[in-house]
Amino acid sequence: MRVPHGLLGIEDLTREEIQEVLDRSRNFQPRDRGKLDLLRGRMVVNLFFEASTRTRTSFEIAAKRLGADTISITAQASSVSKGESLVDTLNTLAAMRPDAIIMRHAASGAPHFLQRYLDTPIINAGDGTHEHPTQALLDARTILDRGAALEGLRVAIIGDIAHSRVARSNVYLLSKFGAQIVLCGPASLLPVELQRIAPGITLTTNMREAICQADVIMMLRVQLERQHEASFPASEYFQFYGLRLEHLELARPNVIVMHPGPINRGREISSEVADSQRSVILSQVENGIAVRMAVLERVLRGVRN
Ligand code: NCD
Numbered sequence: 412m413r414v415p416h417g418l419l420g421i422e423d424l425t426r427e428e429i430q431e432v433l434d435r436s437r438n439f440q441p442r443d444r445g446k447l448d449l450l451r452g453r454m455v456v457n458l459f460f461e462a463s464t465r466t467r468t469s470f471e472i473a474a475k476r477l478g479a480d481t482i483s484i485t486a487q488a489s490s491v492s493k494g495e496s497l498v499d500t501l502n503t504l505a506a507m508r509p510d511a512i513i514m515r516h517a518a519s520g521a522p523h524f525l526q527r528y529l530d531t532p533i534i535n536a537g538d539g540t541h542e543h544p545t546q547a548l549l550d551a552r553t554i555l556d557r558g559a560a561l562e563g564l565r566v567a568i569i570g571d572i573a574h575s576r577v578a579r580s581n582v583y584l585l586s587k588f589g590a591q592i593v594l595c596g597p598a599s600l601l602p603v604e605l606q607r608i609a610p611g612i613t614l615t616t617n618m619r620e621a622i623c624q625a626d627v628i629m630m631l632r633v634q635l636e637r638q639h640e641a642s643f644p645a646s647e648y649f650q651f652y653g654l655r656l657e658h659l660e661l662a663r664p665n666v667i668v669m670h671p672g673p674i675n676r677g678r679e680i681s682s683e684v685a686d687s688q689r690s691v692i693l694s695q696v697e698n699g700i701a702v703r704m705a706v707l708e709r710v711l712r713g714v715r716n
Contacts, residue, residue: 416713417511417532418706419523420542421583429584432705433552439476439704441697451478453510453711458501459536460486460516465672465696466536466545470513473703479510479711497521498528505531510711519576532710540574540637546671547580549702551588553695554627557667561588565663567621568592570631570652570679573600574638577671578631582608595621596631596652618652625662629669630654630680645678654680659689667691 421429455474459467467483474481484504486492491500497516504512511532514522519539526533537543554561566585572578572594585592586609593613594605606612615621622628633648659666668680668690676682684690 417522417526417710418534418544419526420535421544421547421580421587422542424544424587426587429548429551429587432548432702432709433555435705435708436548436552436698436701439473439701441472441476441700446476446478448478449708450474450510450711453479454508455479455481455707455711456504456509456512457481457483457536458489458504458512458514459483460491460514461537463515463536465699466515466543469696469699470534470536470545470703470707473700474707476700477704477707479707482509498525501525501529505529511707532713534706534710537576539576540579540634541576542580542583543576543671544580545699545703545706546577547584548706549695549699550577550581550629550669550671551584552698552702553669553691554667556694556698557665557691559626561585561590563589563591564626565591565593565624566627566629567595567625567662568629568631569595569618569621569654571600571633571638572596572605572631573602574634575631578629579605579608581629582612585609586612593621593625597648600633618658619661622658622661625666627667627669628654628658628662630674631671632673632675632679649678652679653677654684656681656683656687659684659687669695672696 457470471481513534513536515536516538519541521538522533522535535544568578582605595615595618598616601614670692674680674685
């Protein structure tokens with residue numbers, strides 16, 4: 412069987428491959444509203460087994476902007492709700508010969524497992540607590556838009572690190588480019604094994620220490636839906652790990668504040684920060700389209716060439 416080149420994770424990509432996607436994304440500015448025909452006649456299936464606003468819409472718009480046709484299926488509307496297995500669902504969709512399947516699933520490793528059975532390329536739109544490769548790509552693009560190279564930048568990633576596929580993909584990407592990464596959160600949400608991915612990484616439970624001299628602050632949502640331990644102290648969380656205006660004074664003067672969304676105002680970030688000049692949260696959303704266009708073009712053009 413031909414090995415399809417989808418996009419399962421940042422872990423599998425080289426620095427050069429990442430750079431190519433980021434460079435190519437600069438040719439696709441969502442503000443240029445026109446429709447291209449680079450992927451005309453191609454068909455992309457969006458298969459989401461978990462809630463999503465940004466990622467699903469962003470992939471769909473990206474595919475349409477490139478001239479491809481798209482179909483979106485959510486788990487509730489699929490035959491998974493009739494007891495069909497994941498492999499059977501994917502084989503059924505693949506038999507209809509789409510050019511790529513974009514999928515999000517609550518189980519870590521689900522797309523990697525399925526890719527072994529399918530010759531349709533799979534693009535991972537988030538698998539459990541594992542990876543969310545296009546999020547890390549759009550985050551890198553957003554950081555680079557500020558002008559600086561990633562090498563040597565101090566990036567503080569703060570919040571529920573343990574359950575965050577966004578953190579993991581960013582750690583893979585940023586470490587490949589030599590950024591200085593600080594992971595911060597309550598001890599129970601701060602897995603030491605991430606140090607194995609990038610040995611130079613710093614872990615701290617102290618938010619002020621993490622933010623000190625940071626060039627980039629990346630906030631994460633507390634993923635209550637993935638926490639199976641009893642009674643998370645939600646009310647105290649903001650006091651210790653919520654980003655407020657006073658924190659920004661500890662960072663570099665031109666610090667940017669990022670968040671993959673959805674944001675919970677008053678939980679992990681204050682409204683004043685989310686709406687401040689330092690916040691690039693909506694630029695991340697905008698860049699998501701350009702980066703996903705570059706990813707789709709790369710995956711779909713690789714299919715038949
Ligand atoms: C993230 C996700 O689903 O992993 N959201 C996103 O894709 N923009 C983060 C989150 O849900 O908190």
